Amino acid sequence: MERLKADVVVIGAGVTGTAVARELARYQLKVFLVEKHPDVACGCTKANTAIVHAGYDATPGTWKAKLNVRGAAVYPQVCRELEVEFKPTGSLVVALAEDQVPHLYELLNRGYVNGVPDLKVIGRDELLAKEPYVNPKAVAALWAPTAGLVNPWGLAIAQAENAAENGVEVLLGAPVVGIDVTDGLVTAVQTPDVIIETRYVVNAGGRYSDEIARMVGQDDFRIVPRKGEYYVFDKRFGYMANCPLFPVPTAISKGILVTPSVDKNLLIGPNAQDQEDKEDLDTTAEGLQEVLSEALTMMPDLPVKDAITNFAGLRAVARPSNDFVLGPAPGVPNFINAAGIQSPGLTSAPAVAEVVRDYLQMAGLELKGKKKFNPFRKGIVTFRDKSHEEQARLIQEDPRYGQIVCRCETVTEAEIVQALNRPIPCTTIDGVKRRTRAGMGRCQAGFCTPRVVEIMARELGLSWDEITKKGGASRLLLGQTKCSAAVKGAGKDA
Amino acid sequence: MRSIKYDVVVIGAGPAGLAAASRAKAMGVKRVLLVDRDREPGGILQQCIHNGFGLHLFKEELTGPEYAYKFIEESYASGVEFLMNTMVLTIQPDRQIYAINRKVGMLKIEAQAIVLAMGCRERNRGAVTIPGSRPSGIFTAGTAQRFVNMEGYMPGRHVVILGSGDIGLIMARRFTWEGAKVEGVFEIMPYSNGLNRNIVQCLKDNNIPLHLSHTVTKVHGNERIEAVTVSQVDEHFTPLSGSEQVIPCDTLLLSVGLIPENELSRDAGIHIDPVIGGPVVTDEMETTLAGVFACGNVVHVHDLVDNVTRESWLAGEGAARLVLGQQPTRDLVTTKAGSGVRYVVPHKIHVENLATRTTTLYLRVLQPEENVRVELVSGTKSLFSVHQRVVRPAEMVSINVPPKRITATAGEELMVRLVREGDKA
Secondary structure (H helix, E strand, O other), X not given: OXXXXXXXEEEXXXXXXXXXXXXXXXXXXXXXXXXXXXXXXXXHHHOOOOEEOOOOOOOOOOHHHHHHHHHHHHHHHHHHHHOOOEEOOOEEEEEOOHHHXXXXXXXXXXXHHHOXXXXXXXXXXXXXXXXXXXXXXXXXEEEEOOOEEEOHHHHHHHHHHHHHHOOOEEEOOOOOOEEEEEOOEEEEEEOOOEEEEEEEXXXXXXXXXHHHHHOOOOOOOEEEEEEEEEEEEOHHHHHHOOOOEEEOOOOOOOOOEEEEOOOOOEEEEOOOEEOOOOOOOOEOHHHHHHHHHHHHHHOOOOOHHHEEEEEEEEEEEEEOOOOOEEEEEOOEEEEEEEEOOOOOHHHHHHHHHHHHHHHHHHOOOOOOEOOOOOOOOOOOOOOOOOOXXXXXXXXXXXXXXXXXXXXXXXXXXXXXXXXOOOOOOOOEHHHHHHHHOOOOOOOOOOOOHHHHHHHHHHHHOOOHHHOEOOOOOOEOOOOEXXXXXXXXXXXHHO | OEEEEEEEEEEOOOHHHHHHHHHHHHOOOOOEEXXXXXXXXXXXXXXXXXXXXXXXXXXXXXXXXXXXXXXXXXXXXXXXXXXXOOEEEEEOOOOEEEEEEOOOEEEEEEEEEEEEOXXXXXXXXXXXXXXXOOOEOEEEHHHHHHHHHHHOEXXXXXXXXXXXXXXXXXXXXXXXXXXXXXEEEEEOOOOOOOOHHHHHHHHHHHOOOEEEOEEEEEEEOOOEOOEEEEEEEOOOOOEOOOOOEEEEXXXXXXXXXXXXXXXXXXXXXXXXXXXXXXXXXXOOOEOOOOOEEEOHHHOOOOOOHHXXXXXXXXXXXXXXXXXXXXXXXXXXXXXXXXXXXXXXXXXXXXXXXXXXXXXXXXXXXXXXXEEEEEEEEEOOEEEEEEEEEEEOOOOOEEEEEOOOOOOOOOOOEEEEEEEEOOOOX
8 A cells, every 4th residue: 555645635626625725735735635536526516506606695604604705706816817717797686576675685784794795786677687588577686796607617627737736646536435543633544545644634525524524533513415406508598697697595595596607508406405315416307397497487488498408416515504614623633624515615615725724724734835836727728719810820730629529519629638638637528528518518419429539548548438427337338349349359360 | 711712612511411512513503612520421321321211212222321422422523522521610691601620720611602401410318308317328329320330339238218219210220230138219209200111120120119108207327327217108298107117228329309400500690490490491492591501401300311312402403593693583482381280391482483393392290190181272272282191290291293283472371281181171
């Protein structure tokens, strides 16, 4: 068993863990980021509403309230540094009846207490001018200009890449199977392949953060996943919403909303269903129906027939607090939790990273700045959003830009090759999809799958039938045809 | 950026594009260019290695590649120029085309006439909303066909097929021949959506059961698909509780319909008929954007390639007539789907053409019927009718109206409807 030495081990490479890893990369520290999946951003990060919330929703005084506002404030800069898509669209909470209007003022007041800037209640005319496709029965709305849209997995990938470029070691496919604690201090983190001796551990284990905490004896919270289901619609209808449109919220959820995505798809969801199973990401007929009928209340002309996919995500809700669980485990001062990070967890991620850094410092970790830290990360150079002149130049520089692989999303071979050769290894079809959007369009990978598999096999030195969708047993192809196998066999004999 | 000029530019070198290009050339157009994103012309026919193509046109049972080859050969021989591995990015309303390939980079192509022949794509899981998990092993039938027939790989060994579209039926047989086990074909409608000959030759001959009024209601398995739940549905397509049955499998194939691929057309501002998913066209196959023609599956989904070819000849002729200054006078009648009919193509017919050539109307019926008349009426007046012994939604009906058989005046509306024999209309 290989033994490694670290100052800090961050467990979990979702948007929170990668934010923490990038934050710690600023200092002279040996940091490991360990993730059980074959890629980063495979848990809650890959399936959520992808919104940077303004922060009027959370109960004042909670971590959620504090970190949401701080997170939203730093998002534009973080996304600029990391070349991640961020759109400062603002957001609206729409009152569809007069009796909902008082709720808008409640949210306005709560937002004021939480320090959310520039909130205001707008009337029907202003609302319909901003959002012509909203239900015309709407009477008023709360306008929150600091909200926005982000690509959540894009952010996690970018944070991980930037962390790696600044010296953080990223171990993928490395589930934590045990944590050694001696005299009330964590001494090592075990994975099946390596033992990392470490001075500090950060628990950003998402849905499994309670189980990670139990490895050091902490048993005062548990994660109850809350499922949310979504529909995604064809990009062609992205114009129907200019910003996230929330209904008036309920006790457990911000409600089923209609929102554009950074990539101009229309997205509706999520519902909210508490469950015990941490792996159950099934969509259900009932859940999808609920999402659809509520979204239709917000937008009666929703292009129901042009849904291109549906999915479910899990929110890692911590019981009993229902708040983020941040700080050292009781009695284990060098084990810092960043757990229970559910909505507005994506928004809060950059702020959570700062809080975790401060807790580490309070626990005795010396933070000496690294002179060479480079906060900037260059993304994959995309083809689709360029002018014809720029596109012509790209093809001249690299002819692989002249080969469209995914026609729905206009993704070129050059982009796929880049995705497969970056600081964080990308080894799955879903990984390529999240980095390039190949397969995310209206045909949902019908046309591009054979081409993507071909490029992956070539770049990764694998045979076609070794390529997986998402690691493990998710192989796409189960062997060769009779003829093809026979021909190959004949070749070998000759 | 390289700039080139052509008389007619055809986008898509499948059966539609090949027929349109070679016909335009045969009509006397000087410079005809075929642009296609794939490595070789032929389109989806190249992966359709089964036979049965060309039965109507050539009285032969050709394979897809054989059928394509006839037209590839003809196009080359007639002097059509090919630009392969080239993707069209945009079509501007002034008929300037921007396209890319790795050799030349960005190309600007100016065309006097454009023929859209981009074909269609398959409806997928998202479009039909199958609940459950999202493992690997779920393929549209056409993607599976490409893997098996062109790449030599097996998507799976233990297969359930949802939808009785023709590609699904063909693949049921193909998988069986490869030694895979096909559990059955499940079709939500009370009737099959494939051609009758495919039901017989692909399913019955291989003892593969077809379950009508059934659908997949859940996908199981987190990494690779492990099973599906199938349920019987009532007349409103609602799953009947208690009818659920879990079928273990490693592959789910979807053959649940095709969608004309009109992103380029839409972006160019061409009017799309929502019923067919393709451009509104005249009998010259001209779209609402002057000088832009369309044919084949980009207009409406065909079940026989022979009909695609026939329709595409019209588009090639139409484009040629525009280039050569021989377009008919712009007096048009409109067509309309009446009772029992889902749609009629073309949407508009030149009055002049009704007098000078046979006019073919393509239509699909709403439900299976026996012993009917397809009738063309104007107001209350029956103009033309033909008897059909059986009509089914899965089989396109074509009606040939001989020259001078009917007369009409510009602006008149011709309705096409089904009348049961014996019924008075």
